[in-house]
Amino acid sequence: MAYLYKRGKKWAYRAYAGKDPITGKDKQTSKSGFLTKKDAQLAAALFERRFHNNEYVQPSKITFNVLCDDWEKHYISQGAKESSLRARKIALKHIRNEFDHIAIQKISKKFYQDIIDKLSNEFSTNYVSSIHTSANMVFEYAKDNKLIKEVPTKDIKLPKKKKTVADLEKGDSIQDKFLEKEELEEFLTVAKNEGLEGDLLAFTMLAYTGIRIGEMMALKWSDIDFDNQTLTVYRTYYNPTNNKSKYTLLTPKTQTSHRTITIDKIVIDLLQLHKEEQDKIKKENEPFYQDSNFIFATNEGYPKTIKAISIRLQRLLKKTKIKKDFTPHSFRHTHTSLLIEANVHIKEIQERLGHSDINTTMDIYAHMTKNIKKEASTKFSNLMKNLSTNLID
Secondary structure, eight states, X not given: OOEEEEETTEEEEEEEEEEOTTTOOEEEEEEEEESSHHHHHHHHHHHHHHHHTTOOOOOOOOBHHHHHHHHHHHHHHTTOOHHHHHHHHHHHHHHHHHHTTXXXXXXXXXXXXXXXXXXXXXXOHHHHHHHHHHHHHHHHHHHHTTSOSSOTTTTOOOOOOOOXXXXXXXXXXXXXXXXXXXXXXXXXXXXXXXXXTTHHHHHHHHHHHOOOHHHHHTOBGGGEETXXXXXXXXXXXXXXXXXXXXXXXXXXXXGGGOEEEEOOHHHHHHHHHHXXXXXXXXXXXXXXXXOOOBSSBOTTSOBOXXXXXXXXXXXXXXXXXXXXXOOTTHHHHHHHHHHHHTTOOHHHHHHHHTOSOOHHXXXXXXXXXXXXXXXXXXXXXXXXHHHHHHHHO
């Protein structure tokens, strides 16, 4: 029961506020400035109800930066990957710069919305969304630990992407995310004739399997079943510094990313040829070859870096007529488009690519089916040309 007392001409209350988690001693909270005893009594009753309902938040001076440091430790303890933490820290850096040493209990929804609006003038819509998602995780953590009453990131209005004249002129950009069948044929032909060691295998595998570039760089020979012509994804490659010896092998991106897929005979044949060449390199460089059984390895045995593959890709693209902003990940979209063209069911595509979210798949699917529908209409028109002509004669 709260204790009511008079302080000068005004009333105040003092109430039990639990135990100090460090000392174990009872804590009390008090509030004064009430004009009447009844006002103090009502306020005390409201406090006690919140306290007993586990809704009370103790006043705190914890700053946003301190909270972020604490949250990062918690995030790692929950099994987050090193790559995920790094991405979150980069995104949070912008919020940290704005809130700096401000107490988290002083960060209101309006304050946070103003920061988001400010950042939307500096960064892309997608990046601001990533910043907001990371900040929301930190504030949710604060609420779960009863450091704040309300999450200021809730119901925030994120900036909408504004289309420029160039965007409108360019039209549907999804087509630039993958190669058409004829473009892929041109590219792989150039890779065969002018590619460097391992280029043809790497880009054929990306295009014919749809695996992620990080998944490919982490592949080991034990992941290939030559008899059954399958490939199993167990891990992904992570190396933000591009130092060949300072890489990390992580579990796949999502739970559905751990998968076994059937691969084409052409990929099997290229793998066997590559293994013969690699065995020669191992023998020649035996004294310093760090053999960890990687398929895409350097002459010292380390897995090749993603940056090295990207440079190889751009080198070959310059030798083609292809004018697209194409990256190693674009082969994944290319594989998706080819599966759709081959009439593979969208659910099978999702499973083959290890997608947990198939939004991009659906975007490409919509684009491809639009082309197919147009072709169907043209074929129908040609078929019915004579009849149509007779109808209007």
